[in-house]
Amino acid sequence: MIEFPPGLILILGALPVPFLRGPVRTIWMLALPVAAFVLLYSLPEGNHFAISAFGQQLELLRVDGLSKVFGYIFLIAIFLGVIYSLHVRAIEEHVSGLVYSGAAIGAVFAGDLVSLFVYWELTAISSVFLILASRTPEALAAGMRYLIIQVGSGVLLLAGLIMIWHETGSIAFEHIGIESVGGVLILLAFGIKAAFPLLHNWLQDAYPQATPTGTVLLSAFTTKLAIYALARGYAGTEELIWIGAVMAAFPIFFAVIENDLRRVLAYSLNNQLGFMVVGIGIGTELALNGAAAHAFAHIIYKALLFMSMGAVLHRTGTVLASELGGLYKSMPFTTVFCIIGAASISAFPLFSGFISKSMILSAAAHEGHYFVWGVLLFASAGVFHHSGIKIPFFAFFAHDSGKRPKEAPLNMLIAMALASALCIGIGVWPSALYAILPFHVDYVPYTDSHVLSQVQLLFFSALAFTVLMRTGLYPPELRSTNLDSDWLYRRVGRSILQYCVQTVGSMHSGIYDLVVRRCKRFVEQLYRHHGPHGIIARTWPTGSMVLWVAILLVTYLALYFIDIF
Amino acid sequence: MREEQLKPDNAAVPAQKGWLERKENVTKIAWALYVVCAILVLLDFLIHRHAEMGFDGNFGFYGAYGFIGSVFLVLVAKYGLRPIVKRSEDYYDD
Amino acid sequence: MIAAHLPALQVVIPLIAAPLCAILRRGTAAWVIAVAANWLAFAVSIGLLFRVLDEGVISYAMGGWAPPIGIEYRVDLINVFVLLVVSGVGAAIIPFARKGTEARFDSTNQAWFYTMYLLALTGLLGVTITGDAFNIFVFLEISSLASYVMIAMGRDKRALTAAYQYLIMGTVGATFIVIGIGLLWAMTGTLNLYDLAQRIPDIENTRPVLAALAFLTVGISLKLALFPLHLWLPNAYAYAPAVTSAFLAGTATKVGIYLLLRFFFTVFGGGGFFLSTPLPEMFLVLSIVAIFAASTVALFQNNVKRMFAYSSVAQIGFITLGISYATETGLTAALVHLMNHAIMKAGIFMLLGCVIYRLASMRIDDMAGIGRKMPFTMAGIVILGLSLIGAPGTSGFISKFWLVLAAMENGQWWLVALIVIASLITMLYVGRLVEAAYFREPSEKAKNVREAPLAMLIPAYVLVAATIYLGLDTTWSAGLAQDAAASLLSAAY
Amino acid sequence: MMRDTIILRVVTKLLLPVILIFALYVQFHGDYGPGGGFQAGVAAAAAIILYGMVFGIPAAQHVISKSVVQIMIPLGVLIFAGTGVAGLLLGENYLNYSPFGSHSEAGQHLGILIVEAGVFITVASTMLAIFYGFGGLADEADAAAAEKSEESEE
Secondary structure: OOOOOHHHHHHHHHOOHHHOOHHHHHHHHHHHHHHHHHHHHHOOOEEOOEEEEOOEEEEOOEEOHHHHHHHHHHHHHHHHHHHHOOOOOOHHHHHHHHHHHHHHHHHHOOOEHHHHHHHHHHHHHHHHHHHHOOOOHHHHHHHHHHHHHHHHHHHHHHHHHHHHHHHHOOOEOOOOOOOOHHHHHHHHHHHHHOOOOOOOHHHHHHHHHOOHHHHHHHHHHHHHHHHHHHHHHOOOOHHHHHHHHHHHHHHHHHHHHOOEHHHHHHHHHHHHHHHHHHHHHHOOHHHHHHHHHHHHHHHHHHHHHHHHHHHHHHHHOOOEHHHOOOHHHOOHHHHHHHHHHHHHHOOOOOOHHHHHHHHHHHHHHHOOOHHHHHHHHHHHHHHHHHHHHHHHHHHHOOOOOOOOOOOOOHHHHHHHHHHHHHHHHHHHOHHHHHHOOOOOOOOOOOOHHHHHHHHHHHHHHHHHHHHHHHHOOOOOOOOOEEOOOOHHHHHHHHHHHHHHHHHHOOHHHHHHHHHHHHHHHHHHHHHHHHOOOOOOOOOOOHHHHHHHHHHHHHHHHHHHHHHHO | OHHHHOOOOOOOOOOOOOHHHOHHHHHHHHHHHHHHHHHHHHHHHHOOOOOOOOHHHOOOHHHHHHHHHHHHHHHHHHHHHHHHHEEOOOOOOO | OOHHHHHHHHHHHHHHHHHHHHHHOOHHHHHHHHHHHHHHHHHHHHHHHHHHHHHOOEEEEHHHOOOOOOOEEEEOHHHHHHHHHHHHHHHHHHHHHHHHHHHHOOHHHHHHHHHHHHHHHHHHHHHHHEOEHHHHHHHHHHHHHHHHHHHHOOOOOHHHHHHHHHHHHHHHHHHHHHHHHHHHHHHHOOOEHHHHHHHHHHHOOOHHHHHHHHHHHHHHHHHHOOOOOOOHHHHHHHHOOHHHHHHHHHHHHHHHHHHHHHHHHHHOOHHHHHHHOOHHHHHHHHHHHHHHHHHHHHHHOOEHHHHHHHHHHHHHHHHHHHHHHOOHHHHHHHHHHHHHHHHHHHHHHHHHHHHHHHHOOOEOOOOOOHHHHOHHHHHHHHHHHHHHHOOOOOHHHHHHHHHHHHHHHOOOHHHHHHHHHHHHHHHHHHHHHHHHHHHOOOOOOHHHOOOOOHHHHHHHHHHHHHHHHHHHOOHHHHHHHHHHHHHHHOOOO | OOOOOHHHHHHHHHHHHHHHHHHHHHHHHOOOOOOOHHHHHHHHHHHHHHHHHHHOHHHHHHHOOHHHHHHHHHHHHHHHHHHHHHHHHOOOOOOOOHHHOOOHHHHHHHHHHHHHHHHHHHHHHHHHHHHHHHHHHHOHHHHHHHHHHHHHHO
8 A cells, every 4th residue: 555645746736737738737736636636635643654863753644533634624625726726727726736745734634843843834935926916915925924924933933833842852743732832932833823813914914815716725724734733732611612603603794784795795704614613622522523524524615705706806806895786697607616615614504504504503411511502503693694694695696786797717617516515514414523523423413493593593684684784774885905813914003103203293203204214214224334345345455354364263262371370 | 816716707797677676575575574473473373472571572562673673773874983983094194 | 797896887987087188189079078077977876775775885896905004985874865865966067068068168178178077076976985095085085176176167247256266275175184184193193084984983082083083074064065154155156167167156165064064973973972062053053043044135135146155154054953863854855855955956056057148147137038039047046946946846845845944943933933934035035036137127138138048948858857856756865864864873984 | 698798608508507506505404404405496497597697598598498397397296295195005104205215304305305396396397487578578579489499399
């Protein structure tokens, strides 16, 4: 049997892609995830592939229930993503997409923290090209912010892993916990990638700027990799329940008033992550199964939603709700697929979200976290509200914008159809998904009581939407920028100065000038000494070089002799 | 690359409105929704609910929760959040 | 039988090849000889490595005269590590040299260039392998004289000034070293390094010995371009032919570092003596200043070659920083970075040579938009640049990793922060080049360039591959370095 | 150029063989007393340099041309290094000349002689190369003429 890390198949397989053309490239790129999938399927549990570095064993292929389920879904996601992006001619998108997914898969099978870290950074570096490929100034800026934050997460992970290595002498990636400082640092690193509250804004900042195809891939890997890592290292950490509850609840408020539909999806992505984080925090077998299952289902339907919005963006050039409407007439298939995705994320019975989200809710109820359960239920209603209704409604129905774009390209439709089939398939036959979850499942999602509760919840949420729309209370879609916590670093510097203006009044100009002048002078000084003609960069006369030699000689002599006396 | 893909096809706006855009049809759909909601609440009588926490077994709990939750969500977002965070579209550009 | 003579062959092969090149006076023939000689030398150092791993320290008596009377070649783990780096980097560079020299010199001058190259190689290998203090000086002069010529052969008129300055400073350095050796000889009556190591501990606190140490410190610091004695380096690297820059950046300063380790840790008796002097503090301060001052200068440079030359000064700072700890981890970090930096910097200068070959300019503005015109060249520079920054998956990460580990072992958390900040500055200046090459419209000059010829790209990519390989498998870098560091500390020789 | 100073020219002609013989004496005396290839090489080169100073560089280059000098430099090094290798090939350490002769003393003796010859060639030709180099700078026209005569010779 071949025992080779499936992630490396994708990463290495990406290398020849720039040299391939036409159908050969298509077949090659589709064959990679399929080959990796077959390989993964054949692997039994255990550690299969180790290399030694740093005097440590690096386990590159730790296969167990948890890593396997994430491996499967990541491979499905890249397969769908490849189909969806077949029409794209920009080669860097294909390559970075494959490397990115390969890195994420590699990270999932990493059995130790060092190789996890390497893959962790590789996902950051390879994915940023999906954002930069938009080639707009906004995308460039957002991509750079994204990269800095992602690499920052890696640096935290590195710091944490070195501390843990130092304390325990082991770099194995097992349960970490927050008892040690290193554990807290690593939790922060995971938290950035998992978009914990206040660490989340890179997601809403960067994803909407990526290319139509890039966002589909971005939505699948980075955050779910973090969910996997949390489930591995921090299962049962009480704090995560509360973090997750906040995560599930607060983004939906932003989503309601957001105009950019891809950003709405980014907020709902954040909200769905909250469910998974709650599941990990609860940490029972049912809850962890629920988190894994929800991640599995979520990747597919979120990709489906981003695909449908990507198709709209591809054809119309915008995803602003205020600009769209009435597209169902010319893009009927996309409309249907979008609605399937919306139904899945809203957890309608017979759709995939229902069978996974309910596991987490049940786990919360079993463990007596009633308040959190209530928050999650509210978030469920809310997610239906903005993702289930708002996305399809404003894009495809609502008032007719007069746009009559062509139906999405065939490869996009195929990808969306496959994703839709998976959404429905998982919803109708949940036992298939349950069979590959890390723990044994004896959970039955389809009881009549449960189905009824969910349907009631959703329909009354829809009722609320209808009533609010018809009474005109629903907030109109406005072109706007909504502040989020990235405001802290994008605006706070100037805001502090403005605050000075108001409170200190006349002192402002003095302070402002002082600050600006100081900064300017610092840079000038730096430039004067270090610039091309600065004293440190200048070509020195040979004599003064020799002077330095003499000075150093005297210094050393003096220092050595001092020791004798 | 992208410029080519982004040809908005604005031609030919049909004079006549689609079925979904006509006001009377929208009203019909709304009424259908009201009826479905009513039926769903009534189903509570027929289907025995095994309440896990006690309070979730009450009549109409999920419906009320969904409705009130959603209204709360929208109103807070509209009157609470939007005034605080809304800025002009090119806020970060200057 | 050959195995027994490997230590002599290590030096003799390039030494014989050098005059052969000069006699033949045909560029192509000289190149073939140079490649053969350098590859053989590399093979010899690999052979030596396996012998050392097998049987420990090897002693070879030149001419059959037993040491300490005769000249001894003494190979231990530290030597062989540096020999491997020097001959290996040379082996990658020399095939690359063909295109560039062909474009610039007539056949005779090409032959002279290879002669000088081989002499420089002979000198550097000789310095590293010999166990005799005066022999060190002789080989140092051979390599220095040859490298002055190699620098002076640069296309830029300023190359002559740069070579002249390097000559003055190099001679001052060599003189200091010979004064130091002379003082040691006067005090001990021996020139054999092993013998010196036996006799010095008894007299290590006498003034002549300390004066010798001071002269050696300054002399060697000049050779390895430790701040503030680095002033000759930026111009020498910037205006020399690309092959010279690549070769010197990869080998010359590294051999200087070897000398430093050899004298301070072997001859003067291990880590204990080193720590009892003010050297650790001095090196710590100078290294940090070197790292930050040189990195900042690099940030503002407009000439890309000069930028990477300054970056070399900063990277040498990282190596001496590792030495300043005088712990096993610190010395491992220094040796690992010695190897990794040799490989990546040589690779960068080779790829810059590709750019010059097509673009005939090193100005960053002229390099705008070159990423699309020379995709492989720039991709290589980006990978090596990432390694310079210390991105994981590259060898630079391993270096930084050990350095951080060493700093933490000493509990110097502030230093860890400084190392991270320094990496960020590195990221900025590499980023400047990347930004210009990929995100700007092609400059007038860049519009008409093509990808560099494969004969130049393939050798450079060997080093790129090595950088990635050493980022993943550290058996041959950190593994060896750790053992070497342990033997340095115990002053075993 | 001192073509007109007849005394100098005659004395120089008389001195040349003496200097060369002295050089050879120093060369072969190197085994037993002060002397050797280095000093001998300088002395021999001095003869040619003196000749060149009195009769002009072209005349000196007529005796030993530039290209010969350029070949002699590496040749000497090659002889020196090659002798060491010969020892190697005969089964001893590098630079061990014992196997050259019937017994070790004879071998060492022969080896040193060959090495010294190599040193002699390199040093002498290097001195000449330097002289030609600077001489050429001092008198460009002469150098050009010398080059021409050299070419016509070939």
